[in-house]
Amino acid sequence: MSPSRTPAARTPVARPVVAVAGLGIESSTFSPARTEAPAFHPRRGDDVLTAYQFLASGTPLRDAADWRGALVGKALPGGTVTAAAYAELSDELIARIRGLGHLDGLWFDIHGAMTVESVDDAEAELLARVREAVGPDVLVSTSMDLHGNVSRELVRLSDLITCYRMAPHEDAMETKERAARNLVDLLTTGAPRPVKAWVPVPVLLAGEQTSTRIEPARSVYAAVDETEATEGVTDAALWVGYAWADEPRNRAAVVVTGPSRQAVTAGAERLAHGFWAARHDFAFVAPTGPLDDCLAEALAAAPEERPYFISDTGDNPTAGGAGDVTWSLERVLSRPEFKDPSGPTVVYASLPGPAAVDTAVRAGVGAVVTVTAGAAVDDRHAGPLTMTGVVHAIRHGDPHARTEVVLRVGSVYVVLTALRKPYHHEHDFTDLDLSPRTADIVIVKIGYLEPELFAMAAGWKMALTPGGVDQDLPRLGHHRIHRPMFPFDREMPDPDLTARIIPPWNE
Structure with a gap:
């Protein structure tokens, strides 16, 4: 015109x-x-x-x-x-x-x-x-x-x-x-x-x-x-x-x-x-750090700072992550603090594993099962993860997950899904007989916390973890965007x- x-x-x-x-x-x-x-x-x-x-x-x-x-x-x-x-x-x-x-x-x-x-x-x-x-x-x-x-x-x-x-x-x-x-x-x-x-x-x-x-x-x-x-x-x-x-x-x-x-x-x-x-x-909307540092701070948090939420940001399914990166969960389960069922209560949401879900469903609530899940799509950072635990809950019919299973491994309640699902609401947990408000640590594959989780979190930190939506943008390797572009070119002239x-x- x-x-x-x-x-x-x-x-x-x-x-x-x-x-x-x-x-x-x-x-x-x-x-x-x-x-x-x-x-x-x-x-x-x-x-x-x-x-x-x-x-x-x-x-x-x-x-x-x-x-x-x-x-x-x-x-x-x-x-x-x-x-x-x-x-x-x-x-x-x-x-x-x-x-x-x-x-x-x-x-x-x-x-x-x-x-x-x-x-x-x-x-x-x-x-x-x-x-x-x-x-x-x-x-x-x-x-x-x-x-x-x-x-x-x-x-x-x-x-x-x-x-x-x-x-x-x-x-x-x-x-x-x-x-x-x-x-x-x-x-x-x-x-x-x-x-x-x-x-x-x-x-x-x-x-x-x-x-x-x-x-x-x-x-x-x-x-x-x-x-x-x-x-x-x-x-x-x-x-x-x-x-x-x-x-x-x-x-x-x-x-x-x-x-x-x-x-x-x-x-x-x-x-x-x-x-x-x-x-x-x-x-960043919350303090950030490596996963191990986030876990250490969460474990050291005072009672009034719990539940302490940790965002597992690199594999966030609501930003485009595959949702099945096992890198973070592998490190959580390897920590000695969580090996015993009497240890600090941790909720981890979530990891897709349709075969693992099928095994748990067949065994039923209360059964001890050994299952392998994750890394079917994104195996660049860690391979499939094998876990032995007690089937805590089973839920069918979720529009995203299809079927959800909670497996208690030591003191960690791992949410496994047939298909990937984001966990944004309190009922996403309570529907699985989980109580995020009384947990010590809640780890969610997410970036910034959605409103219900934000309101629930007494403490919160974003873990800078690997995955398809890595928060460290320059290391991802963009090569087709128009340059110069901030923050890739921090000293670029005014456009x-x-x-x-x-x-x-x-x-």
Whole structure:
């Protein structure tokens, strides 16, 4: 769009027809794992709408439009998506959109960090296909995780684009509602397509270094709300980016949208400069150290500092780790303090091992079994781990783990799963007859603690362990990202943070 051109007004639509579609996953290119189509647990048709409370029958937003589900699939973070899985899901998504008939708008619900074999910008490629399917007049609103990656092409193909403003993502549903509501407002008022100001920021940091619980991210993201409140701005968004993929699009980014070119330009540049200025101040959200040091501190903790949580960060399945690295558990079980059942109570969650789970299920609760688990996918740091222990609990039917087993090995309660699963909620433990609140040490494959665990932890430290989402980014070996990039090039010159006005997709 040229500086002098005024966006064309549109005809208001009293009750627009809006489709919902998208595929979402964080994909670590540093993990040997591969993600197949079933991992996305796709919802189809009317079942898509049931995932969003704000679209429940009788809610104002549901009544404001004729909502039609196409296909939405969301996978746990993991490895690169196979070309076959992407083709299967995207082909079905496009076919379902084509089958919906006339559309006025489309809400594109994605994560933004999906890596596909031989594809560098999977979400933009998918949205380009969606555009071909829906025609030139349909407006698209894209909602994302703040750990997504925002290419110029993705912004060009979207009329509105936004992301979460909190890490942990306590505002995830609020963000999705904002994306859907802004789209409906645009359609029903007949306002012109928004002006979009995009600023790529050459910073790539781990989520654990950019949590909005602490400074400087707390203030950096507070400025997003302030920018959105500016006259002439519809929405403001700041993406940290996804650090564990090696792709040219990976970096932080800002997009501000709205009717005023001047307002969105000023807002985007303010946010970009604020993030860049704070780059040296970002630090891990909790104290960090080698695993052995974390264990020593946990064992020395006073009673009021327990339960003491340790994040096993390098194999975090909710950041893209394979989940089956045995390196940490091997070291925990080798420590003399935990050899006897009367030793300090430790809960370890978790390690996939379908054969081990089957053995424990056949033996039953109370049986003593010897099983081997882990390192079926990621064996770069340690091999499969053999353990002898008492079957403490068995649980079937979890949507992620499928079957869970707790094996007590000395004083360590090891959670084994048929399929990998993140442990974020207290009921994840209590459902397995475990009491994390009374444990001495709880070790979870996670980065920053999710809200329930954070509230439960009297002490906490992040162990810098190996895996597909290693927190030491420079040692991972990125070679395809644009350089210079902070922190890989710490003394790089100040970048050009001028806002780029991105024209509508069809210009």
